[in-house]
Amino acid sequence: MTAPEIVSPAPRDVWQSIVDHDVAGTPVSQTPQWRDAVCGAWRGRDVSRLYRWDDGTSLVVPLVRGRLRPAAMAEQSSWPLGWGIGGALSYGELCEDKADVVVRDLMAQPVRSTYLRPDPRDDAVWRAVLPPAAVANPRMTQVLELxxxxxxxxxxxxxxxxxxxxxxxxxxxxxxxxxxxxxxxxxxxxxxxxxxxxxxxxxxxxxxxxxxxxxxxxxxxxxxxxxxxxxxxxxxxxxxxxxxxxxxxxxxxxxxxxxxxxxxxxxxxxxxxxxxxxxxxxxxxxxxxxxxAWFSFGDTHPGTSVTRFKTGFGPTEHHSAGYWIPGAGRSGRR
Structure with a gap:
């Protein structure tokens, strides 16, 4: 497989085009508008990455990074905790080979770590290519089919x-x-x-x-x-x-x-x-x-009163995780 072209930040028009062509449906937290809200509220910098392969596959990883710390001490996130699902969205098949290219590229970034919170539908693909040093943050997403x-x-x-x-x-x-x-x-x-x-x-x-x-x-x-x-x-x-x-x-x-x-x-x-x-x-x-087609109750923690409240509407539970991936800056999540 040839190496992809990588563009950062991801061009807004390409990102929006991937959202518009996603027949499975893209949640709001993977849109450029959500990126704008995260950057505005979190006071972060857009460091999203677009990967383009010769076979026509395009993949966007939403990412933001804080402005105050040097890169080697910073964490970049997709998204910061409390902002929901980020991960990656693609035009074309998301396979393990392409996910592996993305993970290796993120590990080469001059940051302490990258927090990646993939869509639960893609969790198995990402888990298969993560390095042993990645640290999981278990999450549960409740989604009601309409x-x-x-x-x-x-x-x-x-x-x-x-x-x-x-x-x-x-x-x-x-x-x-x-x-x-x-x-x-x-x-x-x-x-x-x-x-x-x-x-x-x-x-x-x-x-x-x-x-x-x-x-x-x-x-x-x-x-x-x-x-x-x-x-x-x-x-x-x-x-x-x-x-x-x-x-x-x-x-x-x-x-x-x-x-x-x-x-x-x-x-x-x-x-x-x-x-x-x-x-x-x-x-x-x-x-x-x-x-x-879908009504999402977002990420939650099993066993809490909030989770029990949401369960009453009959959503399906999807157990997955967010992942801290070490970068090339100062090693370790903490």
Whole structure:
């Protein structure tokens, strides 16, 4: 196999063309728009790489690198933790031979390491070519198949408990609004800040420390960057009870994929009225009506309350991993 042409950063038009031609459907987190949001929020530099072979195969690896550290001490990521699936997307077959070329090229980069979070559908290909020194970060992705329409999903995939939650929300008389302009972002951020304080009290963590950790993990510019760069593809759903907002969810749209990305709420009222399961169910129903094929609940950790909540909608669990691959800079992940 001949060596590929490598271009970095990956040209936006080529990257977008691969997304547009992906018949299996590309999730929003593998698009150039998501790269823009990551760079804007994380204040990173685009170091994505395009590989082109003579047989017509083109492969893009989304990558960002922090600006503050020298390359030899830096980590480049596809994507940073908390930003979902990156990995690689290709026009043409992704085989082990081509994946091996990519891994060897990443290992030759003058960085400490590369964090690669592949699409779970491609996990076996990447695992087969990773070096022994690669460190795995086990992940689980929950994806709901929408074939058969909403009536089929409701009857055959939802658990009875989840259907009861939706009926309870309907009886509560919740009003729902959907916006794709970012108008509800301040409300989402207010609920999120309240949640951080609630988690701190629950876990006995000092408020100052909890808020600092939350700002590092999810700075306000993160949510704002996603809203700004995705535009109408980012929809915020708000549930209100007697005129007072009680919950907000953030849904991301890309082709036949919809991703449930974030939620924030008034915990007590939202729990009584089942506002969040109601909003998620309405988003699933809309995705079916719009011809969607997949509704993704994103990466999660088995056994948590969040995972159990998502399981109620009947998604399939895909167990895979992200991988720290050593580079040619200072060795080791830490």
């Amino acid at each position: 074939s058969g329409g909403f009536g089929h999903v409701w009857k055959h995939r939802y658990t009875s408990a989840r259907r009861n939650d939706v009926r309870r929300a309907e009886r509560a008389g919740l009003d729902v609004e959907v916006d794709d302009t970012g108008r509800f972002l301040p409300l989402f951020e207010r609920f999120y800040r309240q949640a951080v304080d609630r988690w701190a009290r629950r876990d006995g963590v000092p408020l100052v420390r909890a808020r600092w950790q939350a700002r590092r993990r999810n700075p306000p510019r993160k949510f704002a960057a996603v809203v700004r760069h995705l535009g109408p593809a980012c929809r915020l759903w708000v549930a209100s009870l007697r005129g007072e907002p009680v919950a907000v969810t953030m849904m991301l749209h890309q082709g036949t994929h919809v991703t449930y990305w974030q939620s924030a709420m008034d915990k007590e009222i939202a729990a009584r009225s089942c506002a969040v399961p109601y909003l998620v169910s309405l988003a699933i129903e809309q995705a079916c009506a719009e011809g969607g």
